[in-house]
Amino acid sequence: MTYCFSCGKELPKDALYCSNCGSKVVTDTSAVGAPSEELKEALTKMSVEMEKAFNIAAKQVQVAFKTARENMQKAGYKEPVVCSNCGEKNAASAVYCFQCGKSLSEAQPAAKPDEST
Ligand SMILES: [Zn+2]
Numbered sequence: 398m399t400y401c402f403s404c405g406k407e408l409p410k411d412a413l414y415c416s417n418c419g420s421k422v423v424t425d426t427s428a429v430g431a432p433s434e435e436l437k438e439a440l441t442k443m444s445v446e447m448e449k450a451f452n453i454a455a456k457q458v459q460v461a462f463k464t465a466r467e468n469m470q471k472a473g474y475k476e477p478v479v480c481s482n483c484g485e486k487n488a489a490s491a492v493y494c495f496q497c498g499k500s501l502s503e504a505q506p507a508a509k510p511d512e513s514t
């Protein structure tokens with residue numbers, strides 16, 4: 398229902414002018430007449446925020462992939478072979494100690510005999 402803002406008379410909702418006082422009827426022009434620039438700005442801000450969110454999401458996905466890749470590499474990572482002769486850490490694939498030349502295949506790191514007695 399529309400009311401004349403000037404005299405308060407009840408008017409048909411499609412009335413453009415008050416039948417009582419002749420004033421122009423104001424009907425929700427605040428929404429219709431809102432400056433489109435404001436709306437545009439709001440939409441721009443929104444799209445910027447969304448773009449930011451997308452960028453953050455993309456980065457998070459990249460980090461997730463990187464972490465997954467690193468975890469896979471870690472899973473395939475072999476413990477270094479410790480030379481029983483000199484204690485040097487050699488690559489898991491090493492056959493001979495690069496430090497002392499002892500054959501690492503013969504190395505038995507856990508079973509080191511105690512010859513102190
Ligand atoms: Zn009126």
Ligand SMILES: [Zn+2]
Pocket residue numbers: 480481482483484485494495496497498499
């Ligand atoms: Zn060695």
